[in-house]
Amino acid sequence: MVTLEDFNSDDPIAWCPGCGNFSILKALKQALVDIQQQPHELVIVSGIGQAPKTPHYLRCNCFNGLHGRTLPVATGIKLANHKLTVLAQGGDGDGYGEGGNHFLHAMRRNINITYLVHNNQVYGLTKGQASPTSDYGFVTKTTPRGAISPACNPLLLAIASDCSFVARGFAGEIDHLAGLINEGIRHKGFALIDILQPCVSFNRINTFKWYSERVYKIDADSKYNTADRLNAFQKAQEWGDKIPIGVIYQNQRPALEEQIPAIVDQPLVAQRTDPEVFTELLETFK
Amino acid sequence: MDISIRIGGEAGQGIQSVSSIIAKTFVRHDYYVFINQDFASRIRGGHNFDQIRISDTPVRAVNDRVHILIALDKETTRQDIDCLADNGILLFDGDSIDFTSENPKHISIPFAGIASDVGKSKIMTNSVATGAAMALLDFDLDPVLDCLQEQFQQKGSETIEKNQKSTTAGYDYVKRNLKAKPPFRVPAVTSVRQKMLLTGSQAMALGAMASGLKFYSGYPMSPATTIMEFVSSQADRYNIVLEQAEDEIAAINLVIGANFAGARAMTATSGGGFCLMVEALSLAGMTETPAVIVVAQRPGPATGLPTRTEQADFNFVMHAGHGDFPRAILAPGQPEQALYLMAKAFNLADRYQTPVIVLSDQHFNDAYFTVDELNFRDITIDRGHILTAQELPSPHEYKRYAPSESGISPRILPGHTKALLYVDSDEHTEEGHITESATVRNQMTRKRMQKLEGLRREIGTPEIYPAGKSELVLLGWGSTHGVIKEAVEALNHNGMAAQMIHYSELFPFNPRHVAAAELRKAKIVAVENNHTGQFADFFSKATGLSVDQRILKYDGRPFTSREIVDQIKDTK
Numbered sequence: 001m002v003t004l005e006d007f008n009s010d011d012p013i014a015w016c017p018g019c020g021n022f023s024i025l026k027a028l029k030q031a032l033v034d035i036q037q038q039p040h041e042l043v044i045v046s047g048i049g050q051a052p053k054t055p056h057y058l059r060c061n062c063f064n065g066l067h068g069r070t071l072p073v074a075t076g077i078k079l080a081n082h083k084l085t086v087l088a089q090g091g092d093g094d095g096y097g098e099g100g101n102h103f104l105h106a107m108r109r110n111i112n113i114t115y116l117v118h119n120n121q122v123y124g125l126t127k128g129q130a131s132p133t134s135d136y137g138f139v140t141k142t143t144p145r146g147a148i149s150p151a152c153n154p155l156l157l158a159i160a161s162d163c164s165f166v167a168r169g170f171a172g173e174i175d176h177l178a179g180l181i182n183e184g185i186r187h188k189g190f191a192l193i194d195i196l197q198p199c200v201s202f203n204r205i206n207t208f209k210w211y212s213e214r215v216y217k218i219d220a221d222s223k224y225n226t227a228d229r230l231n232a233f234q235k236a237q238e239w240g241d242k243i244p245i246g247v248i249y250q251n252q253r254p255a256l257e258e259q260i261p262a263i264v265d266q267p268l269v270a271q272r273t274d275p276e277v278f279t280e281l282l283e284t285f286k
Numbered sequence: 287m288d289i290s291i292r293i294g295g296e297a298g299q300g301i302q303s304v305s306s307i308i309a310k311t312f313v314r315h316d317y318y319v320f321i322n323q324d325f326a327s328r329i330r331g332g333h334n335f336d337q338i339r340i341s342d343t344p345v346r347a348v349n350d351r352v353h354i355l356i357a358l359d360k361e362t363t364r365q366d367i368d369c370l371a372d373n374g375i376l377l378f379d380g381d382s383i384d385f386t387s388e389n390p391k392h393i394s395i396p397f398a399g400i401a402s403d404v405g406k407s408k409i410m411t412n413s414v415a416t417g418a419a420m421a422l423l424d425f426d427l428d429p430v431l432d433c434l435q436e437q438f439q440q441k442g443s444e445t446i447e448k449n450q451k452s453t454t455a456g457y458d459y460v461k462r463n464l465k466a467k468p469p470f471r472v473p474a475v476t477s478v479r480q481k482m483l484l485t486g487s488q489a490m491a492l493g494a495m496a497s498g499l500k501f502y503s504g505y506p507m508s509p510a511t512t513i514m515e516f517v518s519s520q521a522d523r524y525n526i527v528l529e530q531a532e533d534e535i536a537a538i539n540l541v542i543g544a545n546f547a548g549a550r551a552m553t554a555t556s557g558g559g560f561c562l563m564v565e566a567l568s569l570a571g572m573t574e575t576p577a578v579i580v581v582a583q584r585p586g587p588a589t590g591l592p593t594r595t596e597q598a599d600f601n602f603v604m605h606a607g608h609g610d611f612p613r614a615i616l617a618p619g620q621p622e623q624a625l626y627l628m629a630k631a632f633n634l635a636d637r638y639q640t641p642v643i644v645l646s647d648q649h650f651n652d653a654y655f656t657v658d659e660l661n662f663r664d665i666t667i668d669r670g671h672i673l674t675a676q677e678l679p680s681p682h683e684y685k686r687y688a689p690s691e692s693g694i695s696p697r698i699l700p701g702h703t704k705a706l707l708y709v710d711s712d713e714h715t716e717e718g719h720i721t722e723s724a725t726v727r728n729q730m731t732r733k734r735m736q737k738l739e740g741l742r743r744e745i746g747t748p749e750i751y752p753a754g755k756s757e758l759v760l761l762g763w764g765s766t767h768g769v770i771k772e773a774v775e776a777l778n779h780n781g782m783a784a785q786m787i788h789y790s791e792l793f794p795f796n797p798r799h800v801a802a803a804e805l806r807k808a809k810i811v812a813v814e815n816n817h818t819g820q821f822a823d824f825f826s827k828a829t830g831l832s833v834d835q836r837i838l839k840y841d842g843r844p845f846t847s848r849e850i851v852d853q854i855k856d857t858k
Contacts, residue, residue, distance in 0.1 A: 011719045014720075039706060040700075040701060040702060040703055040704075040705075040706060041701055043547075043700045045543070048711070053720070055708075056708065056710075056719055056720060059706060060706065061700035061701075061706055061707045061708075062706075062707070062708045062709065062710070062718070063543070063546055063573070063709045064708075064709065064710040064711060064712065064720075065539065065542070065569055065573070065711050066539070066565055066566060066569050066711055069535065069536075069539045069566065069569075071536075072531070072535070072536040072537075072539035072540045072543065073539045073540070073542055073543035073546070074543060075529070075540055075543060076501065076503070076539065076540035076541060076542065076543020076544035076545075076546070076547070076551065077543040077544065077546060077547040077700070078543075079501060079527050079529065079540075079543075079544060079549075080500070080501055080527075080543070080544040080545075080546075080547035080548060080549035080551070081547045081548065081549070081699075081700070081701060083701065084547070084700060084701055101532050101533060101535075101536070102532065102535075102536055102539075104532070105531075105532040105536065109529075260527055261522050261525075262521060262522065262525040262526055262527050263525075263527060268500040268501060268525075268527060268544070268549040269500075269547060269548040269549050269699060269701075271500060271525055272498075273495075273496070273497070273498035273499075273500075273524075273667060275496040275497065275498075275629075275662040275663075275665035275666075275667065276662045276663060277496075277524075277662075278492060278495060278496040278524075278662050279662050281492065281520070282482060282660060285482035285483055285484045285488070285657075286313075286314070286479050286480070286481070286482050286483075
């Protein structure tokens with residue numbers, strides 16, 4: 001029986017007091033308990049930023065790599081040992097800026113990992129510059145006249161890439177978020193969970209209050225069909241006065257690792273090589 | 287016997303098909319064959335050639351004199367005619383290309399006409415040329431027809447038959463019309479089918495797979511792509527996962543992920559792609575994750591000459607990556623060595639938990655070598671110290687970066703039932719958690735760099751040929767092995783006592799591997815395919831020996847032994 005205590009880490013937390021990351025960490029732990037995830041069978045890969053510190057603050061296997069490069073590392077781990085549960089974790093700059101190309105291709109591959117993007121619409125660790133998801137007109141040290149490029153919409157990108165699980169959560173709705181993470185991990189394929197998160201130090205516009213007044217749960221609408229891609233495109237464009245949270249789109253196409261003959265029987269890490277077997281190949285060169 | 291045949295033409299005319307049929311025929315009859323591929327960066331058109339060298343003794347370099355030149359286009363008659371030996375013969379199709387000659391050694395054969403008549407298509411021109419060349423060599427036709435049968439097996443009996451008929455017609459045409467005796471007879475011997483013909487890329491891929499390669503990720507880039515293609519062709523048979531990455535940054539991070547999880551993994555690229563990988567090279571160094579990276583050099587800077595050769599990335603791979611971290615650099619000069627060095631690369635990467643770079647180049651990757659034997663029995667797989675369930679029997683506060691004298695800390699793989707694993711690209715504690723501590727920083731830097739001393743003890747000695755002392759030493763590394771050896775043999779043959787010192791394991795360098803006191807008296811000549819003599823500078827600094835002459839070539843083409851010998855004679 002896995003309990004919350006099994007995920008408690010001694011590593012001292014380095015986030016600002018009041019940071020949305022605390023709530024996301026709580027939701028993540030709750031989800032892991034709910035699905036009875038063994039810590040030793042879990043790997044969390046993270047990039048660089050405030051969000052990527054998360055795996056240090058819970059007991060699991062952790063690979064904290066480079067800025068923007070979470071998804072290739074996570075994909076490599078999953079392909080080497082697909083018996084592991086692999087999560088990737090980063091912020092909006094890490095995932096949608098530095099790692100944008102990897103984001104597109106991880107979705108296309110449909111590798112069975114769950115990607116949590118802590119999206120606070122601003123750069124935190126580098127102290128307050130504009131991010132790819134900063135709203136048009138957002139004033140920062142690098143956009144003193146306000147951002148003149150519109151925000152990228154990761155959900156629209158994901159649906160367009162036929163990402164097989166596209167969801168948005170909110171750090172202020174911990175139980176709801178825990179449910180989304182739970183569903184994302186159980187989904188067989190690439191699961192994107194974009195998590196709206198206030199940054200108490202550098203984003204004075206998109207605050208806890210700002211998000212709270214706007215978010216609504218699409219799960220409450222029993223008629224919403226997550227398999228309807230065209231409708232999902234429409235839903236993903238809602239922003240401003242009303243912001244939907246929940247599973248926006250989902251399909252059941254096969255995961256990458258299910259389609260590779262080499263790992264049908266057992267994961268790569270369990271396989272051994274006998275060098276002498278390759279002698280048989282030499283005939284082809286004669 | 288030492289005969290060279292050059293087939294020149296446009297991309298798409300089937301040059302490689304001619305060279306592979308001729309080469310295979312002679313390799314099967316126990317001859318030594320070496321093929322150099324010279325091609326432009328395009329799919330159709332342009333001017334390309336393959337040069338096949340056939341000998342009854344081992345040959346591993348290009349000859350600058352050609353005995354049979356087959357011109358499939360006009361450009362060959364213009365660009366390549368000067369390389370004909372005095373007794374060399376040009377075969378061309380005077381009906382198809384605008385070229386005439388009074389020289390009796392320039393023989394016009396209606397390649398295209400015969401192809402259309404007999405093979406029912408001009409596409410068969412190359413097969414007619416194959417037959418014509420074999421007739422000039424006065425060699426049996428049957429084994430050639432067998433090779434054609436195999437080559438076109440998958441295309442069906444009609445294609446096989448057309449190619450065989452066209453080759454036979456080309457052969458018969460020369461036999462019928464050649465007035466003199468065939469000038470370059472290759473003595474007929476019984477087919478033994480013992481020798482092998484393979485490229486440097488194939489040897490590297492074989493070495494990697496036999497060493498337990500389980501995961502390959504790469505982004506196509508000449509001249510490294512052929513490694514990926516060969517692994518791909520065998521991936522299902524030997525249970526290897528091959529993932530073509532969206533870019534080189536992804537490729538190396540995929541490889542780091544797979545290695546972290548415990549699968550042997552590699553990538554291969556060229557200089558430009560390696561530029562993109564460099565941040566992650568440093569990540570492998572910091573997180574102490576094994577990674578094997580093949581850098582197949584081509585001329586830079588930037589896109590450079592994409593399909594040609596150079597050795598100008600030695601400095602780059604030596605210094606690539608921010609911060610101090612240990613690495614090893616290996617550079618095979620022969621296919622047998624490539625097999626062994628790929629295995630060594632994986633073993634060093636696993637045992638020292640750090641990146642290992644295998645540095646090759648277009649000449650090595652694309653050239654075909656004749657190999658007497660490749661021995662997989664000598665390959666050992668050493669994964670380094672990975673703690674098993676038996677070694678950690680009870681729940682354990684495992685420390686990934688525990689201090690040790692060698693700097694190496696035993697790994698566990700994620701999924702271990704008794705311990706968890708924290709790995710970080712930030713400076714980290716023994717447990718793998720992020721730290722800002724000055725004391726820990728110092729300890730961790732020293733721990734990582736301590737591994738360099740262990741690696742230095744693993745690095746093999748250079749090859750010294752012939753053994754003994756010499757007053758003239760030719761210093762080289764990597765792909766120039768064959769040509770320097772040939773130059774040394776030629777110099778000795780001409781009465782100049784010369785010796786080769788060839789490095790195939792470059793870094794960490796061990797200056798004690800050469801007898802400095804003896805070498806101080808010798809003239810040292812560096813031979814390198816780059817503009818500055820990058821390895822010569824490094825060697826000089828590491829050994830305190832001065833390099834007296836540098837023979838450098840950076841036009842994108844490989845050396846010939848004559849170029850080396852002539853430059854040594856000129857400065858005598």
